[in-house]
Amino acid sequence: MSTATASPRAAFDAALLERIIASSSLPSWASDVRRAAFDRFVSLGLPGRRDESWMRTDVRLFKPQAWGPSAAPTSPTVPEGLLAPAILSGDLAADSYADFDRAQAPFASQHAAAGSAAAPGAGGKLAGRLASVDGHVVRHELDPALAAKGVVFGPADELLASHADALRPHWFRVIDTGCDWFAAAHAAFHSASSVLYVPPGVRIADPLHVIAGMSDGGVDTSHVLVVLGEGAEATVLTETAGGGATGTAGGFHCGGTEIVVGKGAFLRMVNLQNWNTGVWHFARQKAVVQASGRLQWTLGALGSRLSQVAQDVALAGRGASAQVNGVMFTEGRQHLVYNTLQHHEAPSCTSDLLYKGALQGKSRLVWRGMIKVDKAAQKTDGYQRNDNLMLSTEARADSIPGLEIEADDVRCTHGATSGRVDAEQIFYARARGLSAEEAARLVVAGFFQQVFDRITIPQVREALAKAIGGRIHRIA
């Protein structure tokens, strides 16, 4: 290889594609997926503002030729994630997940206090974990007891060939790999990709944790595929961390997540995006929920310079349900764009989306949501709501709900609000001895409480609340 230390990058081109394929142990059918995506990739330019999904995302400053994968992780150290202090504080046995789903203790919602130490329970553990840096898996492990039950978890490179029966039907078939430059780039050049397969009837009590880290100027194209067999249960926490801050080399994430929730299965999925503020973040995420399957999917977003995320849920079998939660906090000049789709393909399904965002500085948050109900999807119950709290006069939020309904016996509603912190609220709290900052943090924590109440994983909501609390300045 001709890589020099000064420039460890390769361009996203045919030579790189062939090099990846040659050095990878993915089965040939998976390489075919890459090649097909690459064919599409070379025919595409960057998405422009005429594309409705992209018209509120300015990618003019994104220079594709400036980015390429690094041949090796620039640092073996995984950046500390947001969930890390709560979850990765020790080895598998020492992690603290004991009070999973605990009821709210009376008077004890301590997460409202930004400064107070979060108090996760003790004595729990992780079922498995995987960490990557700059597109290279640096460690992974799975509870052997689960492996014995047929659970498959780890790098796709190691597992895809041997578990093709379970994984091939879904591998890059859930998300669209050709709809735009980023989708095609991801499908062609993904690396540090991971898979989870939970066989029918297997219930995993403890969460699995996947963290994608990045160094300053790094590139991450990791892919996650989660497949739950009939009646299976699992909790998957994925997070991103690192990259450069504003004004540095930054970073580039071009990722994808595919989720298949089998019949009667139950998945709790968390995606936490906490890149530093110099990182470009592009992600396609889609879940297919089969009959009577249940999905609780929480997106948290605090980081990145610019994000464009597609989050789709397809309710593909009768009686499937999905709860989608979004917690966004933006500051500075961050610009985050979410396109969500709740696609009701089958009858008697429920989808309930609640996105809440708080905006500081000159940041901008866009949510464009669609509930699509096919003709066959009678008795659909669909809901979508986006509430934004403006913490500065210079921030901007756009909420664009949408309904597309072909069935006639459905209940679909949507709502959106945008408000400011009321100066009278702050004065009231200050009159009781709270400092202006403390008052602002409480008001914002209160704003997010409704969505936190829906997140049944205390460590996740505590980590989110604490991180958000720490970022709130005095409210303008």
Add this chain to the structure above:
Amino acid sequence: MPSAAEQLVIKGLHVSVEGQEILKGVDLTIGRGEVHALMGPNGSGKSTLGYAIMGHPSYEVTAGSIEIVDPSGARHDVLAMEPDQRARAGLFLAFQRPMSIPGVRLADFLRHAVTNCRNPDRKEGQELMPMREFRNELKAKMAELSMDTEFARRYVNDGFSGGEMKRAEILQLAMLRPKFAVLDETDSGLDADAVRLASESIARIGGAEMGILIITHHEQLLEHNIPLQTHVMLGGRIVESGGPELARELHKLGYERIRAAYPDAAAAEKAMEESAKAAAV
């Protein structure tokens, strides 16, 4: 007047809101352990006095002083303090219309408030009062006030009835135990029984330690809180002060005698009403 007790001393206070002068020279001294009643027609400036004492940013003090004078004679300039510093210095305002803070439990809110008021130098992020200790104290106070502990788990004033808001204010008063409290129409929105309960509660909370200024249109709240003095505000000034009989008179007969006796203040009242009307148009 030298006194052994700590005093809240207001002198020549002028306060404007959006450029319009509301208070036109208020003098009032309240010692700890004393109850004072403040009455007066709507718009006379009673609530403005409460906001000015607490430091509401929209209420601009253009002249005069507010000080806490401790028994040694040391004077603390209240006007130089931020609202939260005032609370930590021992001042309290029970709001006529308390604000709701959705998503924040009353107990959590109060735990912050109590911690700060008891440790005036506390910086945000420093330890809160231990949960167990706080909870025990809160439970005890709620029992004294015949309140269900479930109440503390509700979000601050969110969806509260008028009466519930007032009871929540009294609970906060009981927990914070300020040196000086202004109770702005804490009886409004309450039925007769609730006013009696509030009156008893305030008397028990206040005791000999608290200086209380009760703003009210009625005398029932004063039943268990016999004011040392009743003050009548008209046109932005306290025009007359007297004993409990004055409260009774005003409650029964209204303010006509007062207006006749203080034509200047009555004229000021009229002018303020008219400029408010003009502003509304």
